[in-house]
Structure formats: C-alpha cells, structure tokens
Amino acid sequence: GESVGLHLPTLSVQEGDNSIINCAYSNSASDYFIWYKQESGKGPQFIIDIRSNMDKRQGQRVTVLLNKTVKHLSLQIAATQPGDSAVYFCAVLTGNQFYFGTGTSLTVIP
Amino acid sequence: NAGVTQTPKFRVLKTGQSMTLLCAQDMNHEYMYWYRQDPGMGLRLIHYSVGEGTTAKGEVPDGYNVSRLKKQNFLLGLESAAPSQTSVYFCASSTLGYNEQFFGPGTRLTVL
Numbered sequence: 001g002e003s004v005g006l007h008l009p010t011l012s013v014q015e016g017d018n019s020i021i022n023c024a025y026s027n028s029a030s031d032y033f034i035w036y037k038q039e040s041g042k043g044p045q046f047i048i049d050i051r052s053n054m055d056k057r058q059g060q061r062v063t064v065l066l067n068k069t070v071k072h073l074s075l076q077i078a079a080t081q082p083g084d085s086a087v088y089f090c091a092v093l094t095g096n097q098f099y100f101g102t103g104t105s106l107t108v109i110p
Numbered sequence: 111n112a113g114v115t116q117t118p119k120f121r122v123l124k125t126g127q128s129m130t131l132l133c134a135q136d137m138n139h140e141y142m143y144w145y146r147q148d149p150g151m152g153l154r155l156i157h158y159s160v161g162e163g164t165t166a167k168g169e170v171p172d173g174y175n176v177s178r179l180k181k182q183n184f185l186l187g188l189e190s191a192a193p194s195q196t197s198v199y200f201c202a203s204s205t206l207g208y209n210e211q212f213f214g215p216g217t218r219l220t221v222l
Contacts (some may be wrong), residue, residue, distance in 0.1 A: 004152060034210055043114075043200055043213035044153070089152060096207050097168065100145075100152035 002027045002099035004092050012107045019077040021104045023090035026071065032093035035064055035075045038103070039086045047075070047088075082108045112136050114214035116201050122220045123191040131186040131217050133201030141204045142184040143168075143211065144176060146197040153200065159184055160207070191221045 003026040013019045021035075031052040036044035050057045050064045050073070057064050063076040077084055089103035114135045123129055133142065140161050145153040155168030159178040173195060175187045184203075188195060198218050202211040 032208055041216075043202075043215050045213070046210045049210055091153075091211075093208065097155055097158075098153075098211070100154075102150060102152045 002030060002092055002094040002097075004090060004099045004101040008104050009102070010105045010107070012109055013080050015082060015108050015110050016079055019075075019080045019084070019106060021075045021077075021088050021106065023073050023075075023092075023101050024071060025073070025090075025092045025094075025099075027092075027094045028068070028071065030071075030092045030094045033064070033066060033073050034091040034093075034098075035062075035073075035088060036091060037084075037086045037088055044089070077106075080106075080108050082110060084108055114201055114203055114212050116199075116214040116217050118217060119215065120218050122222065123188075124222050125192060127191050128187070128189050129191065129219075130188075131199055131201075131219075133184045133186070133203075133214060134182055135184075135201075135203040135212070136182065137203060137205075137212065138181070139203035139205055139212070140181075141207055141211075142178065143202045143204075144174070144184065144186045145200045145202065146170065147200060147216075148197050156186065156199075191219075193221045195219065196221045 034049045035047045038044045048059045061078045087103040089101045091098045143158040144156040157176040162181040201214040204211045
C-alpha cells in the first residue's frame, strides 16, 4: 500500500509571499504524483503533476519538486494571492491506485 | 463540456435505507472512480472502473456496490445505509490510470 502525509495541516502566508506545501510518501515504487487544490464545497482541481523520472516541474506560478531519495514532494506557489486560499493535497500513484494526503489548508492574509 | 457531474448534491438517509449516486462524464474517459472524503482523512478509493462493464474494489469497498453499464456513467449504490457512511462522495474520471483525474462537485450524504 501507501501512506501519504503532509507536514502542516494549516499554513498562513501574506499576500505576495511564496508558499511551500509539503507531502511525504512511503512507497519507493510510487511513480506519479499530482497536486490538487480544493476550495470549500467543491471537488478537487488539478494543479500540476510530476512523474518519477523528473525532479522538478513548473507551471504558471507553481512549481513541484520531487525528491525520491527521501520520498518527499513539495508544491511552491509564487506570489500567493487571496484566490489561492484553499486546501491543497497531494496524490501519489502506487500500482494502479492513487493515495491522497489529508491536505494543508492555506490562508492568504491580505 | 459539463465535465464530471454528480447527482444528487445532498441527501439524508435513515439507517437501513438504500440509495444510488449517479456520476456522469462527457469526456469519453475510460477510467472512473468513486471516493469518499471524511474530516481529517485523505480521499479514499471505494471502487473504480477501467472501462465499460468492468469494476474493481478500492481501499474501502465494504457496504457499497457499483455498476458501469455505460462508458459515461458510474453508479454507486448503498444497499443498507449506516451512519458510518456519512461522508462527502466524489466521483472522478481519467483517460488512463496514469493521468490526472477530473473530479465532480461531490455529494454530501448524511445517514441518521
């Protein structure tokens, strides 16, 4: 199976600062990773993904870093905006099943 | 494109009642999934389907049944609801298992 955890259940940042959200997983055979954003009362929304043959991937204002040695991935959000306030969680594909972290609730302070 | 839709959005059941949750997707995705989301826990896979007419158990399948008679629909059934099944249920779909999943808006189910 797989165990997926996040280091911080909540995170508060000032508007304009960078945010870093972390995720740890347990199975070295995990080979695909996704970060999702979930706003209150809505379904999860894809942000960015990364495969195990990469260690960094960038999107618009977001970067995902993967460290397979320590089984850790992080999501970096640049110039955090009020609209970024949401719960963020990682999903880890192990075998044919995704395992999800519990989420970090990000609050952006204006 | 409506994406992934779920009906109903809310439902209250009494213990022992049955119901079916409907998920529909218009993206021609092969894979479909049912998850439940509980406070303090990550999404947990109930059942999934890799194509029309096929289903498989996920992490927490007990008390649920599913059917995928049409490619675009994935039904989740509760035969005899229990309070432990109070949760928010999400349906998702993807082109392949190795791709991002598109989620529906969720169904909030309360079992009294």
